[in-house]
Amino acid sequence: MSANVNHSLPLEYQTEQNRLNILGFWIFLGAEIVLFATLFAVYGVLGHRYAGGPTPSDIFKLNDVLIETLLLLTSSFTCGLAVFFMRQRDMKKLLIWFIITLLLGAGFLFMEIREFIHYVHEGATMQTSAFLSSFFVLLGTHGAHVTFGIIWAIMLIIQLLQRGLTPMTARKMFIISLYWHFLDVVWIFIFTFVYLKGMVG
Amino acid sequence: MEHKSKYPVSHVVGFFFSLILTFVAVFVALKMNVSYTIVMWIIGSLAVVQAGLQLFMFMHVTEGEDGKTNVINMAYAVFVAIVIVAGSIWVLTSGHAAH
Numbered sequence: 001m002s003a004n005v006n007h008s009l010p011l012e013y014q015t016e017q018n019r020l021n022i023l024g025f026w027i028f029l030g031a032e033i034v035l036f037a038t039l040f041a042v043y044g045v046l047g048h049r050y051a052g053g054p055t056p057s058d059i060f061k062l063n064d065v066l067i068e069t070l071l072l073l074t075s076s077f078t079c080g081l082a083v084f085f086m087r088q089r090d091m092k093k094l095l096i097w098f099i100i101t102l103l104l105g106a107g108f109l110f111m112e113i114r115e116f117i118h119y120v121h122e123g124a125t126m127q128t129s130a131f132l133s134s135f136f137v138l139l140g141t142h143g144a145h146v147t148f149g150i151i152w153a154i155m156l157i158i159q160l161l162q163r164g165l166t167p168m169t170a171r172k173m174f175i176i177s178l179y180w181h182f183l184d185v186v187w188i189f190i191f192t193f194v195y196l197k198g199m200v201g
Numbered sequence: 202m203e204h205k206s207k208y209p210v211s212h213v214v215g216f217f218f219s220l221i222l223t224f225v226a227v228f229v230a231l232k233m234n235v236s237y238t239i240v241m242w243i244i245g246s247l248a249v250v251q252a253g254l255q256l257f258m259f260m261h262v263t264e265g266e267d268g269k270t271n272v273i274n275m276a277y278a279v280f281v282a283i284v285i286v287a288g289s290i291w292v293l294t295s296g297h298a299a300h
Contacts, residue, residue, distance in 0.1 A: 019267065026267070026271045026275070029275075030274045030275065030277065031278075033278040033282050034281050034282060037281065037282035037283075037286055040282075041285050041288075044286055044290045045289055045294065070223075073216070073223065077212060079259075080212040185252045185255050188248050188252050188255070189252070191226075192226060193248070196226060196227065196244055199231060200237055
């Protein structure tokens with residue numbers, strides 16, 4: 001298994017074990033797409049049942065949503081840069097861009113939590129209407145993924161500092177980059193089919 | 202698979218186009234004076250294009266020995282997602298369920 005090392009490939013693809021781990025993670029992402037699809041389906045069905053409570057255009061604020069979108073999009077970009085520099089075996093630039101990614105992710109979370117607190121203060125809670133229940137479940141699941149990603153990333157940074165760049169740490173870094181890009185893909189659809197859709201009508 | 206170039210060209214290009222797509226979607230949704238259905242079709246298409254950018258320019262879905270498997274896996278996941286979302290909305294907003 002891991003004795004088969006092919007040095008012509010990037011670190012993360014050098015062993016059979018690594019290639020299988022990366023393939024396995026892609027299959028996991030396929031299942032994650034289906035998980036989010038079910039939540040989008042719930043929102044698509046219930047998203048216009050307001051039960052006399054606030055409607056999307058009452059509570060959504062374009063500026064806050066745009067800031068969240070740009071933070072997450074930029075963090076996806078800087079995460080890509082981190083992997084790019086990992087392939088150049090540049091540990092310092094890898095860490096710098098990965099830490100910037102984390103800070104942008106934390107900024108996104110801060111904005112999202114602030115947004116939720118603001119909604120609750122306006123009386124728009126999970127119990128208010130079917131629209132808000134499905135809204136908070138969809139957005140909350142995404143936000144929980146971002147939170148988990150940040151914890152995961154911090155642990156990986158510690159391991160990178162301790163062990164340096166090896167086929168194993170490179171594979172872990174590559175896999176978390178796939179996860180992070182995936183979270184931005186989900187956000188694109190939340191931005192479009194929750195926020196923009198809510199502000200059109 | 203190996204990045205030969207010294208600069209992350211595909212990432213910068215992907216980021217640039219993602220930003221443009223985001224702002225075009227905001228403009229179409231909030232400033233253009235067309236019907237709701239047309240707006241949703243346009244911004245929905247823009248979202249799909251931007252997701253594709255992430256998949257190909259950032260995640261390099263086609264790279265590696267298993268590139269083809271990844272693409273088939275993603276295509277199948279997207280198919281199931283569309284069936285779940287469109288199917289649920291269709292079943293639960295038409296026919297008996299609506300009454």
